[in-house]
Amino acid sequence: xxxxxxxxxxxxxxxxxxxxxxxxxxxxxxxxxxxxxxxxxxxxxxxxxxxxxxxxxxxxxxxxxxxxxxxxxxxxxxxxxxxxxxxxxxxxxxxxxxxxxxxxxxxxxxxxxxxxxxxxxxxxxxxxxxxxxxxxxxxxxxxxxxxxxxxxxxxxxxxxxxxxxxxxxxxxxxxxxxxxxxxxxxxxxxxxxxxxxxxxxxxxxxxxxxxxxxxxxxxxxxxxxxxxxxxxxxxxxxxxxxxxxxxxxxxxxxxxxxxxxxxxxxxxxxxxxxxxxxxxxxxxxxxxxxxxxxxxxxxxxxxxxxxxxxxxxxxxxxxxxxxxxxxxx
Numbered sequence: 001x002x003x004x005x006x007x008x009x010x011x012x013x014x015x016x017x018x019x020x021x022x023x024x025x026x027x028x029x030x031x032x033x034x035x036x037x038x039x040x041x042x043x044x045x046x047x048x049x050x051x052x053x054x055x056x057x058x059x060x061x062x063x064x065x066x067x068x069x070x071x072x073x074x075x076x077x078x079x080x081x082x083x084x085x086x087x088x089x090x091x092x093x094x095x096x097x098x099x100x101x102x103x104x105x106x107x108x109x110x111x112x113x114x115x116x117x118x119x120x121x122x123x124x125x126x127x128x129x130x131x132x133x134x135x136x137x138x139x140x141x142x143x144x145x146x147x148x149x150x151x152x153x154x155x156x157x158x159x160x161x162x163x164x165x166x167x168x169x170x171x172x173x174x175x176x177x178x179x180x181x182x183x184x185x186x187x188x189x190x191x192x193x194x195x196x197x198x199x200x201x202x203x204x205x206x207x208x209x210x211x212x213x214x215x216x217x218x219x220x221x222x223x224x225x226x227x228x229x230x231x232x233x234x235x236x237x238x239x240x241x242x243x244x245x246x247x248x249x250x251x252x253x254x255x256x257x258x259x260x261x262x263x264x265x266x267x268x269x270x271x272x273x274x275x276x277x278x279x280x281x282x283x284x285x286x287x288x289x290x291x292x293x294x295x296x297x298x299x300x301x302x303x304x305x306x307x308x309x310x311x312x313x314x315x316x317x318x319x320x321x322x323x324x325x326x327x328x329x
Contacts, residue, residue, distance in 0.1 A: 004329040007039035007300030008032035008317060009076060009227055012053035012060075014310055021053045022060060024310045029064055031314050033071040035321035040064070041076035041106070041227075041300050046115045058091045065099035073099060076185060076227065076300070077108035077167045080137075081129035082119040086153075088133075089140040093157035105160060106185050106225075107134060108167035138164070165225060171211040178215035183223030184208070186292065188302060189274040191259050201274040202292045209295050226296040228287070229275040231306040232319040236278040240266055243277045246307035275306065280323030293328060 014024045029040040042060060045052025054060055061073045078088065096103040109130040110116065113123035121129060140146060140153040141161040165183035168174055169190055177184050186208065192199050209224060216222055233239035247269040251261045254273075262272055270277055276286040293299055301320055303313050 002297070004296060005038040005072075005298040006036070006321070006325050006329055007041055007074075007225070007227075007298055008037050009041040009043075009300040009302040011043045011045070011051070011302070011304050013050075013304060013307055014053075014313075015307070018053060022063070025053075025060075026064055026067060028310070028313055028317065029071065029073075030067060032317050032321075033068050035317050036325070037071060037317070037321065039072040039074055039104070039298065039300065040068075041074045043076055044078050045112075046079070046082065047118075048112060048115065051112065058088070058095050061103070062095050062098055065095065065102065070102075072102045072104055074104035074106055074165070076106040076165070076225075078106065079110035079115075080107045080133045081109055081121055081126040082116065083133065085133035085136040086140060086146070089137045089153055089157070089160075092160055093141070093153060093155050096157060096160060097155055101159065103160070104163045104165060104183075106165035106167060106183075108185075134164075165223065168208070171208055174208045174212040175215040178212045179217070181217060181220045183225060184212045186224070186226045186296075188227045188229045188304075191254075192272075194260060197260055197262055197272075200289075202290050205292045206295075209292060222297060224296045225298040225300060226292050227300045227302060228290070228293070229273070229304060229306065230283055230287070230301040230316070230320060230324070231275070231277050231303050231308055231312075232280055232283050232316045232324065233312065234279065234315070234319075236282055239278045239282075242308045242312055243270070243275070243306045246305045247273060247275065250305040273305065277306065280319050284324060284327055287324070287328060299328065 010025050012021045012025045014021050032040055042057050043052045044057045046055050057075045092105055109126045116123050138161055141157050143152055143156055165185045166177035167185040174184055186205050190204050231239055231243055244266045247266055250273055251269050254261050276283045
């Protein structure tokens, strides 16, 4: 069996001004590379600094590419309905050249309703805009003519058409991704149906994986990226202490969004928000219960919504590489 790829993921949420957030995230990715991680993934968010700290992922990854050598760099995700698709195609083509072919491009439709309005869209229009923009980007990367016979993407980037990943919460989205030969990106957590708050994350996501694999064309290798929250520390007590404020804020935000939360302790939040918190032994035991990880080709770990300090994030990266990765890849 092919070895799974180990990834580090960040939403650039360190408690710092924007420039410092970008510096710290860059150092975290460099540390992940030094520690043997295969991939680094970043998210895009517009306007809302507590959701994510980066509106321009390809600009940031160009900066990171200049300071790294081997680690693959990916977007998880670009909120495609809000973008000019040809500019995304061009910027990604230039970045992939500068990064020596290390770019993977993940797309999604976005989830914050108010963010669409300044871009001239409503939340309800995002699905159609996503499909149209993705079609145009792929056409550009394939080298098709663009409106006029003389117009073709430069620099050419046919290789990027084979490195598209699609984020989805649904079986239907997984089928569309598979039929197009794209990779499947699975979230670190998903809201439970109001009548089934007891469902585990793998009970929700395994049907998505099943649908993806069943719809994948013959001869196309599956690409399944499972993102998971993992904060690893040298003691369970310290890990829980660090995790409590961030997970409590997540629970409050969850309730404010109209979702139910079971319990009011950090232990309850860890269970409901699918977080893996503690020493390497504790986290390994927790991860072993997640059957989706055995089916994934890629696993990326993020500290969100624990939101530890930069120093604690670096230590978590080290412990994952040394004690977790050998047992799950």
